[in-house]
Amino acid sequence: MNKNYFEIKRAGINTTFQDQGRDNLYHIGIPFSGAMDNRNFQISNKLVGNEVNFPIIEFAYQGPLLKYFGEKINFAITGDVKFIIRKKNNTFEGKCYQSFALENGDELDIISTNKSVYGYLAVSGEFDVNYQWSSCSINTKANIGANNGKKIEDGQKINILNINKNLSDKKLNYINTKIENIRVIQGTNFDYFSDKGKKIFFEKEFVISKLSDRMGMRLEGPKIENIFDTNIKSEGLLKGVIQVPADGNPIIMLSDHGTIGGYPKIGVVISADYDKLVQLTPGSKIKFKKVELADAETLFKLYDLETQNLISQI
Amino acid sequence: MIKNISNLGDAALYCDFGSEVNKEINSKVIRYFKSIQKENIDGINNLTPSYNKLIISFDLRKKNFQTIKRLIENLNITNDDALESNKIKIPVCCDENFSLDIKRLEEKLQITRDKIYEKFFGKEFFCYMTGFIAGMPFLGDLENELQAKRLETPRVKVPKGSVGLTEQFANVYTFESPGGWNIIGNTPQVIFDSTNENNPNLINPGDVVTFEQITKEQYYNNNE
Numbered sequence: 001m002n003k004n005y006f007e008i009k010r011a012g013i014n015t016t017f018q019d020q021g022r023d024n025l026y027h028i029g030i031p032f033s034g035a036m037d038n039r040n041f042q043i044s045n046k047l048v049g050n051e052v053n054f055p056i057i058e059f060a061y062q063g064p065l066l067k068y069f070g071e072k073i074n075f076a077i078t079g080d081v082k083f084i085i086r087k088k089n090n091t092f093e094g095k096c097y098q099s100f101a102l103e104n105g106d107e108l109d110i111i112s113t114n115k116s117v118y119g120y121l122a123v124s125g126e127f128d129v130n131y132q133w134s135s136c137s138i139n140t141k142a143n144i145g146a147n148n149g150k151k152i153e154d155g156q157k158i159n160i161l162n163i164n165k166n167l168s169d170k171k172l173n174y175i176n177t178k179i180e181n182i183r184v185i186q187g188t189n190f191d192y193f194s195d196k197g198k199k200i201f202f203e204k205e206f207v208i209s210k211l212s213d214r215m216g217m218r219l220e221g222p223k224i225e226n227i228f229d230t231n232i233k234s235e236g237l238l239k240g241v242i243q244v245p246a247d248g249n250p251i252i253m254l255s256d257h258g259t260i261g262g263y264p265k266i267g268v269v270i271s272a273d274y275d276k277l278v279q280l281t282p283g284s285k286i287k288f289k290k291v292e293l294a295d296a297e298t299l300f301k302l303y304d305l306e307t308q309n310l311i312s313q314i
Numbered sequence: 315m316i317k318n319i320s321n322l323g324d325a326a327l328y329c330d331f332g333s334e335v336n337k338e339i340n341s342k343v344i345r346y347f348k349s350i351q352k353e354n355i356d357g358i359n360n361l362t363p364s365y366n367k368l369i370i371s372f373d374l375r376k377k378n379f380q381t382i383k384r385l386i387e388n389l390n391i392t393n394d395d396a397l398e399s400n401k402i403k404i405p406v407c408c409d410e411n412f413s414l415d416i417k418r419l420e421e422k423l424q425i426t427r428d429k430i431y432e433k434f435f436g437k438e439f440f441c442y443m444t445g446f447i448a449g450m451p452f453l454g455d456l457e458n459e460l461q462a463k464r465l466e467t468p469r470v471k472v473p474k475g476s477v478g479l480t481e482q483f484a485n486v487y488t489f490e491s492p493g494g495w496n497i498i499g500n501t502p503q504v505i506f507d508s509t510n511e512n513n514p515n516l517i518n519p520g521d522v523v524t525f526e527q528i529t530k531e532q533y534y535n536n537n538e
Contacts, residue, residue, distance in 0.1 A: 023359040026371070027347065028515050029445035029488075029506070032360075133511060141489055142448040144508050185323050211470065215492070231464055231481070233335055234452060236362025236369035236445070238326050245494070246466045258491070259362060260445035260452070262464060262480070268323030271374050293379060296324035300374050 004070030004125065006158040012110065014060035014213070017127060017146040020053045022135035026236060026259045030144065033137040036118045036214060036255050036278040039307045040078040040176075044122035046314040047076035047099050047170045055129050055136045055146065057121040057158075063110025064121075064152065068102040073160065074167045075102055077110065079119035079279075080176050084109040097172040099124075116176065116279040124167060128159035139256055141215065172314050179276045180284075183291045183299070187242065187265035189232060197225040197248075201266055202288055206250065210282045214256040217277070219286075223248030226264065234262040240269035240277075242288075254278060270296040272303040316346070316368075319386065321379045327370040327386060335365040335454065335482070340442045341397055343368050344519050349391045358382065363519065364443045365452070397520035404486065404501050406435075406477050406525050407533035412500035414472075415465070419479070419496050422462045430498065431527060433457050439484060441521040447491045449506025451517040455482040468494035475500040477525065484525070499527075502536040 018041065021034020035041030035058055042052040057064070063081065076099045077083055083094045086107040094100050094108075096119075102108060113119050129136040129146035136146040143149030152158070190198070206221035230246035237243075241253045243263035252269060253261075255278075269277055270291060280286060291299070322328040329346070332339050347363035350370065357377035362369040372382050408416070408431060416427050423430065439453035446452075456479060464480050469492060472478070476487040478495025485495060488506040505516045517523055528536070 024361070026360040026362040026369075026445065027443075029448040029450055132508060141491060142506070142508065143489075144448070149508070185321070188320065188322055188328055233333075233365045233367075233481075234443075234446070234483075235364040235367040238323060238369070238371060240323055245468060246464075258446040260364060260443065260450075262494070265322070271324050293321050293324055297374070297378055300324060304375060 004073065004160045004163055006066040006068055006160070008064055008152060008154060008156045008158065009067055010065035011152050011154045011156070012059045012062045012064040015064050015152040016058050016138040016140070017055050017129050017152070018058045018137045019055045019135055021137050021255065022133040025133060029259050030133070030142060031139070031255065031257050031259055032239065033139045033145070033256050034135065035120065037079070037120070037275045039275045039310070040118070040120050042307065042311055043097070043172060043174070043314070044076050044078040044120040046311050047078070047097065047172065048074050048122045048124040049164055049168065049170070050122060050124065052311060054122065055127045057127070057152070059110060059119050059121070060113070060117050062112050063119055065107065065109045067105070067107050069104055070160065071163060072101055072103050072167065073163055074099040074124040075108065076100070076122050076170070077119060080114045080116045081119040082111045082114060084111065097174050099170045101167065115281060117281055118279060123160055125160040125163040128161050141256060170314050172310060174310060176279065177276070178280070179273065181287050181289045182277055183270045183273050183289050183296070184242065184267035185270060185291060185293060185296055187267045189264035190266055192226050192228040192264040193244070193266060194225040194227045197227070200224055202290055205285045205287055208280055208282050208284045208286065212282055214254055216254050216257055217252040219250045219252070221249070224250065224266065230264070231262050232264050234260050237261045238268065240271070240274055241265050242267045242269065252277070270299060272296065272299040319383055322369060324379070325372055325374045327379065327382055329368040329370065329386070331366045331368070333366065335442070337440055339366045344397055346391055349389065350386070353389065355385055362445065400518070400521045402517055402521055402523050404503050404523060404525050405528040405532065405536060406499040406501045407528050407530055408499040409530045409533070412476070412497070414476070414497040416498055419462055419498065423459060425459060430460060433460050434484070434498070435525050435527045437524065439523045441517050441519050441523060443519050444515055444517065446493070447487065447489050448508070449488040449515045450485055451505070451523065453484045453523050456484060462496055464494035465496070468492055472497060473500065475502065477501055500533070502533050
């Protein structure tokens, strides 16, 4: 019997449990998955006093409406999110990067993300989830992870275990910055494309298509001309790989990507820019900027250091 | 052995074993994959063997391209172990609801559907790799007359169980997924089982697979 739980009154569009993801399974066709925006995932946990890799609820665009039953807990939301807390005698708008308390009967209404895609909800306890290959991350394509690998649904109950008895209010001063320039390293099939195609890739704007999800981000814009072969012998893919199929429109692989692909790789988004890339909404314009490996390594070190600094400030 | 090692992005090694696709090169890739897997190198968080490439992903917090490259180059990989191999039969129904691209294929290949089926069913195919989606086997080689390119624009949704052809390869979509292969039928057989964490794939690299045509009735009986 569990006395602490959320009742999901509205699930939202794309609401899943996520954690750090699962590794060493590419060879059987299972991607990392895990929280799309790793920085905001870790910060959400720290704001409620958890280990940074605890399971959280990730939502996209519209978030869930949750009614809480049980003893007092804290929660925190990260990203750029509008949400409302409804208590018995008081309704007010909450703020991201700050812990708030929930008591028996309170409602948390996560209305939407503002000009961003993903938001994160952490609570000062453990979501009661099952793990597959040491991760709860829901991969809806392969039905792997918590909740039988399916999105969280209306009417569902989510139990919370091991609630932290020593609640303390936490806060972080942080504003998500947006990027328009996505830095990339040249891909292994860069020379499959014409000089004009290469120039277009690094100089022209691309628009993020509506056909984007946790698997991949499709882009629209000027076509990138292939002069060698529009297919390659299928081979491994990674988060951030940019493939260009025969129609000339690039597709960026994201956390739930297929592990193998047969379209030429024009580039790879650097690790330092991944968290920011995934937050760009359909319709956003982006440009690709070329960087070398050594610079990408330094940029990641800086980004990771900045994340660690933010976490240590909490 | 490895012809060339380059970087794929900032957190992976791209090991190139050649450009041809054949069992000999692929078996080398699989041996490297298995040997590196056994080494359990700290920082390596994924290995993706394919026809003639091996991609080694690592955690950029722990390692970088140069350190992993040196480790891999210094490994002593033997070529002696024979690859394990199972023989597996996969039933496929080619009812018109399932064979989504058969007309397109008839046009692309300039042969009739009966000829396509005749050249496909009952032949032995080697499993080169698994992936794209969980458990999907990449099987070869198809005869020259069955070889066609992918769809120009990949489908947003290919139904689960679809059997597809591209170039000299066949595969089975283990889940509904985006994809660009030419679909000729559908199997009711479970190819991937996530509840079996130690051995989720029915077909593994090195296995030999034969497809057998079944009727609509057999298909639905198999599903029950």
